[in-house]
Amino acid sequence: MNPLFKHWRFLLVGFFLAISIGSLLFIGVTFGIDFKGGTLYQIELQKEVTPTEIARIANIIQQRIDPGKLRGDILSPVGGKYIMIQTAETNPTELEKIESRIRQQGKFEATLNGELLFTGDEIKRISRKDGYGVAKNGNVYGWNLPFVLNDEAAKRFAQMTFHECTAISFSPQGKPIYDCERTMFFLDRPNALIVLTEEQYDFDEQELLLGNTFLNIPQGTSIDEVIEDSRNAIIIYENGMDFNSIYLSEVLKSTDQAIVSPDLSEKAINDLNAAGFVVTKTKSAEGSPWLWDILNAKQIIRLSEGITNEDVADPSQAKIFTQLNISGSRESAEVAFQDLEELAILLESGSLPTPVKSISKETISPTLGTSFVSNIIMMGIIALILVASIIIIRYKTPLLAVPIIITLISETIMMLGILALLKQPLDLAAFAGIIAAIGTSVDSEIVIVDEMIGKARKEHLSLLQKIKEGLFIITTSALTMLAVMMPIILLSPNMPGISNLYGFAFVAILGSLIGVLITRPAFTKVIEMISDKVEKDKAKTV
16 A cells, blocks of 8 residues: 555545545435525514524424424524524415414414403313314314313313303203303404494494304304404594594503504594504405404304303302313315314414514425536536646646645535535535635645745745745635634524525635645645655756
8 A cells, every 4th residue: 555545644534535425425415495496484573582482483483384394394593583494395385374374473362251261372282183173064064173271271261151151941851041152262363453434343243243154253243242352442433533542542552553444534544643553454354354354353152051060059169171172164174174274283383472574485496406406516527627727737737636636526525524414404605615615725725736836936945844834825814714704603693694694604614624624734745745756857857
């Protein structure tokens, strides 16, 4: 064996090459969204939160968008206000579903007689075995979602629903027939002042009385009960009326948002703006009562005499029910199951501590991603050929081109291998970092060659002095790279714009360290041998 390959410098290169090749073969490079295709979301929250809260929000969103963790979506909090999501999904229908789940705060509330019964955060779990599912009921498809309350919420539910039924008649067998109160469920009820015109109120009143099976509105629903259970500040506006300034001032203590019906006059809107409200004029979904839609009301479910403990005289002896049900109906089994799953996912994941303000997304098709990889491989081959050609032209010998090309290939393999080992995604930014690292590497190697071989003005220096001078230059270059890129690494977790450059900075620093600590010493040894050969050839010529 050539004694050269027993030298520690070459053993070091061989060791890292072996690890890198092994990680590439057995782990493989994790391609970023730019290469494998997918969708990138940037989520902006309504307000800045603590690191603990944003980690919790990211976990909730993770559960919502990928409940089974089959896609391997990547969520990265950036600072206290932004979350980046990378998902392999590109189907427009699925992306719309994902975005809908992200936008929803998931704040679930159950009310009775204007009082809060329980919230979604008090639901311990969804019982997916005990009656969970969709079943056909006549011409409609009913869905049923059993859930389990925590002990505190179950006790409160028992106390608040106790004897909330009234006996209105008797059956032929002499048993009382009860008329029970109704519970109402809201999902993301707005924290806002609601203003609707008399005309809108009258229209909604009739629509609610008629009921709507597919909107889960029972026939005979009273609009006043809906208003009471919503616990929102609601104003029914008469044309030409003046708002009560004292009432508006009280509402402003809890919210400055106002949602108004589409037929509200400009005068009324201007008065609300002048009072300090941010006014949003909103239409309802087609076929839905405006007030029901704006309040995000989801279901009205009548209590039963068993649940209200009508057969128990003492409230302290009331039976406590921990397992309850939410049910609804839709026009098809597919839509019913979709409603069921969406609600189950939101309840299982919990509510977001703060709402989502905005979502931006960018989708790259898998086909385009594959073409990126093919183009990059072709670019790499062309770049190697060009570098080799320039070096041969510059030094008029292929002898110097070979170690430079081998060093470039070795450094590229090591960078990719370490990225695979660390499971750092290879995206366009990281690929740009590889190009920057290779460019710096070629530059450093040319400096070493010039210092040791190419400059006649330094012929009076010893070979050792030339090596030291060359290594000083490239070490300074590497430290400069480190100083420039390190702020990007440090700032990227807190700044969404800079976070896009993290891959570039990380790979550029990695390439510089690989060059200075691993490959450059071996390369210098090879050039030292070539320099000795050149000197001997010169001596023979003389």
